Amino acid sequence: MALLDIKGLRLAMTSFDGETEVLKGIDLTIPQGAIAGVVGETGSGKSLTGLSVSRLVPTPPGRYLGGRILFDGHDMLAASEEEMRALRGTRISMIFQDPTTNLNPAFRISTQMVDAALAVASRDPDILSLPATARRRQKRAVARQLAIEMLGRVGIVDPAQRIDAYPHQFSGGMRQRVLIAMALIGRPKLLIADEPTTALDVSVQAQVLALIHSFVVDRGLTVMFITHNLGVVAQICNEVAVMRQGEIVEAGPVAKVLTSPAHAYTRALMASVPTREMKRGDLSFSVDPVEAAV
Amino acid sequence: MSILVVEDLVKHYTVRRGWFGGAAETVRAVDGVSFVIDSGECLGIVGESGSGKTTLTRAILGLERPTAGRIVFEGEDIHALSPKALRAQRARIQMVFQDPHASLNPRMSVRDIVAEPMEVHRDVLGLSGRQMTDRVAELLELVRMERGHLTRYPHEFSGGQRQRIGIARALACNPRLVVLDEPTSALDVSVQAQVLALLIGLQDQLGLTFLFISHDLAVVRYICHRAALIYRGKLVEDGPVDQIFDAPRTDYAKTLLAAMPDPDPGKSPFWGPAAQGKIQPDSEKGAP
Numbered sequence: 123m124a125l126l127d128i129k130g131l132r133l134a135m136t137s138f139d140g141e142t143e144v145l146k147g148i149d150l151t152i153p154q155g156a157i158a159g160v161v162g163e164t165g166s167g168k169s170l171t172g173l174s175v176s177r178l179v180p181t182p183p184g185r186y187l188g189g190r191i192l193f194d195g196h197d198m199l200a201a202s203e204e205e206m207r208a209l210r211g212t213r214i215s216m217i218f219q220d221p222t223t224n225l226n227p228a229f230r231i232s233t234q235m236v237d238a239a240l241a242v243a244s245r246d247p248d249i250l251s252l253p254a255t256a257r258r259r260q261k262r263a264v265a266r267q268l269a270i271e272m273l274g275r276v277g278i279v280d281p282a283q284r285i286d287a288y289p290h291q292f293s294g295g296m297r298q299r300v301l302i303a304m305a306l307i308g309r310p311k312l313l314i315a316d317e318p319t320t321a322l323d324v325s326v327q328a329q330v331l332a333l334i335h336s337f338v339v340d341r342g343l344t345v346m347f348i349t350h351n352l353g354v355v356a357q358i359c360n361e362v363a364v365m366r367q368g369e370i371v372e373a374g375p376v377a378k379v380l381t382s383p384a385h386a387y388t389r390a391l392m393a394s395v396p397t398r399e400m401k402r403g404d405l406s407f408s409v410d411p412v413e414a415a416v
Numbered sequence: 417m418s419i420l421v422v423e424d425l426v427k428h429y430t431v432r433r434g435w436f437g438g439a440a441e442t443v444r445a446v447d448g449v450s451f452v453i454d455s456g457e458c459l460g461i462v463g464e465s466g467s468g469k470t471t472l473t474r475a476i477l478g479l480e481r482p483t484a485g486r487i488v489f490e491g492e493d494i495h496a497l498s499p500k501a502l503r504a505q506r507a508r509i510q511m512v513f514q515d516p517h518a519s520l521n522p523r524m525s526v527r528d529i530v531a532e533p534m535e536v537h538r539d540v541l542g543l544s545g546r547q548m549t550d551r552v553a554e555l556l557e558l559v560r561m562e563r564g565h566l567t568r569y570p571h572e573f574s575g576g577q578r579q580r581i582g583i584a585r586a587l588a589c590n591p592r593l594v595v596l597d598e599p600t601s602a603l604d605v606s607v608q609a610q611v612l613a614l615l616i617g618l619q620d621q622l623g624l625t626f627l628f629i630s631h632d633l634a635v636v637r638y639i640c641h642r643a644a645l646i647y648r649g650k651l652v653e654d655g656p657v658d659q660i661f662d663a664p665r666t667d668y669a670k671t672l673l674a675a676m677p678d679p680d681p682g683k684s685p686f687w688g689p690a691a692q693g694k695i696q697p698d699s700e701k702g703a704p
Binding site for chain 1: 464465575604605606607608609612616631633634635637638639640641657661671672673674675676677678679680681682683684685686687
């Protein structure tokens with residue numbers, strides 16, 4: 123059964139020049155346990171699709187013209203803000219490109235993770251496995267243990283010591299691990315990862331991808347992986363949707379879409395990626411995807 | 417013939433610990449790097465964040481005084497030059513920056529942006545305002561933009577077009593060496609392909625020498641003749657790109673190549689045929 127089912131999603135954004143349709147009827151289905159890549163170039167609407175699922179597109183300036191987002195039986199566009207708050211963190215979590223701006227530099231990692239755990243526990247008390255009547259101090263202690271466990275799970279060495287560090291004492295890759303730990307502390311079903319490895323070095327990127335993959339295999343997590351990097355999609359995703367100008371031009375299993383692309387735009391995109399076998403000046407980019415799109 | 421020789425370049429920074437100047441610590445940003453760039457070639461410098469790429473470039477541009485070692489450009493040690501001679505020298509080394517949104521002044525027209533280096537080096541080039549405008553128009557055509565773009569402003573252009581403006585500006589003074597600091601990492605793949613093709617075309621047409629800094633190995637293989645890998649301030653491996661990519665000698669080169677995401681799903685370490693053994697995420701070692 124599909125965990126996420128988007129049908130005919132249309133979103134318009136208001137700017138000085140009037141209203142522009144930025145999502146023009148998106149149809150996207152993500153089955154339980156899949157790593158579904160959403161690829162596209164700047165302005166294709168891939169991030170807005172991700173933000174729409176967790177209803178984080180501010181309205182106004184955004185306005186939904188039509189369509190439906192069904193997530194785990196919830197109609198996301200009809201849900202009240204209160205219902206959405208209950209879903210975020212416990213059922214849907216997000217991680218973003220820049221791990222530095224998503225951590226507060228003034229607080230220890232421990233404070234930020236414990237706060238996240240307590241916020242999630244206020245919706246879903248099972249997370250801490252404490253009775254609702256438990257004392258605050260007791261809750262914090264259990265939340266801290268949970269945070270340490272999660273940090274260990276994402277591969278931070280000596281988590282019990284490192285948890286009291288400040289964000290600036292961690293490297294970029296470690297910060298992204300902390301954010302993944304924080305996103306997964308509420309045991310969500312769906313992780314929306316918006317360019318999670320773009321700011322990282324290749325070797326660190328490989329580690330973060332392996333980490334996300336291990337959560338999918340071991341815990342049945344479902345991932346919507348938003349990226350512009352086709353190489354990363356080929357590595358980690360098993361499903362992919364290619365977006366251009368607010369539309370999905372092609373979708374299907376990665377092995378099929380990337381090895382025998384049906385759409386001219388997908389072919390043009392694949393043709394513009396330099397691979398390690400290519401020699402100087404080898405790149406064929408006879409089809410210009412950007413100008414062909416306008 | 418070599419155009420730039422870097423000999424045992426060392427740059428250390430002293431970082432003070434504590435508020436009252438406690439024990440000083442030395443950061444070895446660049447720690448004994450030597451290499452040569454021949455005229456007309458493209459040398460790629462590859463390294464991860466914190467490896468010393470930026471410090472190295474700043475030293476080559478004469479913006480940073482090395483702790484030890486020499487940088488010889490066209491037979492002259494650039495850190496031994498008089499300030500006046502250094503200024504003249506700078507017209508011959510130009511730079512293209514990573515972020516085309518941040519490196520163009522939003523209040524200047526394209527004409528003024530591209531003419532600025534000619535303005536700065538007026539004493540060397542001796543061009544009048546009219547001649548500069550003509551030269552800017554010529555440069556715009558060289559980077560496949562239109563003369564009509566002269567009076568426009570950066571915000572009217574896409575990322576790829578802005579990067580072309582940055583390239584036109586770097587070529588304004590007829591430099592011998594162009595330092596390109598991740599010129600395509602902020603661009604979409606299709607635009608990146610166009611900019612790379614433009615750079616290769618310009619290099620062949622004008623006989624330029626490129627120092628190409630990048631962390632993207634596929635791009636380096638694509639545009640460079642030779643590559644040098646640096647890790648923690650030291651040069652780990654250098655040689656022709658074919659040799660580094662097809663027969664890497666050091667473990668670091670092998671690790672980097674293995675981490676390159678290949679756009680062929682058949683080579684996925686997670687789902688492809690190679691994924692039989694389970695991959696565990698490596699834990700990160702040591703302090704940041």
